[in-house]
Amino acid sequence: MLSAEEFEEVVQEMFDALPEQFRHHLDNVQIVVEEIPSRETSEKMRLRSPSDLFGLYEGIPLNKRGTWYGMYPVVPDKITLYRANIQRGTRTVEEVRQRIRDVLIHEIAHYYGMNEEEVRASGY
Numbered sequence: 489m490l491s492a493e494e495f496e497e498v499v500q501e502m503f504d505a506l507p508e509q510f511r512h513h514l515d516n517v518q519i520v521v522e523e524i525p526s527r528e529t530s531e532k533m534r535l536r537s538p539s540d541l542f543g544l545y546e547g548i549p550l551n552k553r554g555t556w557y558g559m560y561p562v563v564p565d566k567i568t569l570y571r572a573n574i575q576r577g578t579r580t581v582e583e584v585r586q587r588i589r590d591v592l593i594h595e596i597a598h599y600y601g602m603n604e605e606e607v608r609a610s611g612y
Contacts, residue, residue, distance in 0.1 A: 489575050495575075523570065
């Protein structure tokens with residue numbers, strides 16, 4: 489549906505459209521797009537199928553960062569969006585855009601320290 493370049497543009501648009509207070513506290517976070525989860529990621533996440541995962545947050549959640557955080561170089565946290573999986577089952581570009589927004593919010597919630605049940609309970 490969307491090319492890799494178009495998809496990345498929509499990811500940026502959806503990120504920019506998030507409320508300022510949501511984006512303001514993001515620190516040392518990289519957002520990347522991959523086609524599908526790697527075999528290693530699928531095994532680590534114990535996925536039944538690589539197509540089950542739309543996004544993944546990897547890093548140290550904001551609420552777990554102590555005073556030590558940043559005292560030495562720290563690899564950026566990473567939010568990965570999986571393009572093929574996000575587009576699978578959608579019929580329109582608007583559906584893809586909405587799913588990208590939802591996945592971004594879901595993964596950013598993990599960055600803020602919410603666990604899976606808390607994120608899902610909030611509607612994402």
